[in-house]
Amino acid sequence: MRVAISVGHDARSQGAFSLALDMHEHQWNGLFADALVPELESRGAVVKRFERPSGLGYQTAMAQLTSEINAWGPDLVVELHFNAMDDPSWAGCCVLHWPSSTRGNIAAAAISEAAAEAIGNRNRGAVAQDKSWNAGRPPLYLLRDTKAPATIMESFFGSSSTDSIAADKARKSGALPEAVAQAIVDVIASW
Numbered sequence: 295m296r297v298a299i300s301v302g303h304d305a306r307s308q309g310a311f312s313l314a315l316d317m318h319e320h321q322w323n324g325l326f327a328d329a330l331v332p333e334l335e336s337r338g339a340v341v342k343r344f345e346r347p348s349g350l351g352y353q354t355a356m357a358q359l360t361s362e363i364n365a366w367g368p369d370l371v372v373e374l375h376f377n378a379m380d381d382p383s384w385a386g387c388c389v390l391h392w393p394s395s396t397r398g399n400i401a402a403a404a405i406s407e408a409a410a411e412a413i414g415n416r417n418r419g420a421v422a423q424d425k426s427w428n429a430g431r432p433p434l435y436l437l438r439d440t441k442a443p444a445t446i447m448e449s450f451f452g453s454s455s456t457d458s459i460a461a462d463k464a465r466k467s468g469a470l471p472e473a474v475a476q477a478i479v480d481v482i483a484s485w
Contacts, residue, residue: 295482296340298368300359300436301327302375302446304348310378312452315462319452323374326449326465330374333468333475339482342366356435364441369482370401371444372474373436376461378453385457386416390437390446393422397443401481408477409449412469413461418448447474 301323303309309319327343334341346359363371377384389406391398402420410417426432437444449470450461464470 295338295370295479296342296366296368297334297478297482298342298344298363298366298371298440298442299327299331299334300344300346300363300371300373302346302373304346304355306348310376310452312376312378312458314455314458315452319376322376322452322462322465326374326471329465329468329471330475333471334478337475337479339475339479342368352432353435357439360435360439363436364439368442369485370397370478371436371440371442372401372405372478373444373446375446375448376458377448377451379451380453382451382453382455384451385454386410386418387413387450388418388421388448390421390423390434390448392434392437392444393424395437395443397485398437398445400484401443401478402445404477404481405445405447405474408473409447409470412473413450413457413464415450415457415460 303320346355387410389402391402450457
């Protein structure tokens, strides 16, 4: 089984910020990927880590990223992110998938459940989505343009100090990478 792990955002556009962790999405998810990849490998998966190229426009960068992922030929794509809102009471984990992707939906539900349990936050579940939440609402190219089922994991809300601290504790202890790796391996095996 082949799993593509993509670290959300890039070195120039680092994404959401967690004040409690003093860290942007790109940095935190790079650390998460560092722990997740060996957990997947220890379960027999062949894993390749991908990152969106910096310094290109969003559409061009995403076209390059999805092309590289498609050329490698994974069974599942998991991109790592976290959310943030103006309201710090928002918390929980959700995993996005392309609306018509049955396998994406199945993977998203399994990953969200495993991550929420490991973190101890709310399981917001699988979310069918075709457009970004960002201004201008561009398409979610990773979900739309990869040949394999793809998911975008939003582990927690960086705007919530409680959610951020719980997620970071679960990452550092290994509980989060272990749970997510097992969910990924189990869901691919079920196909």
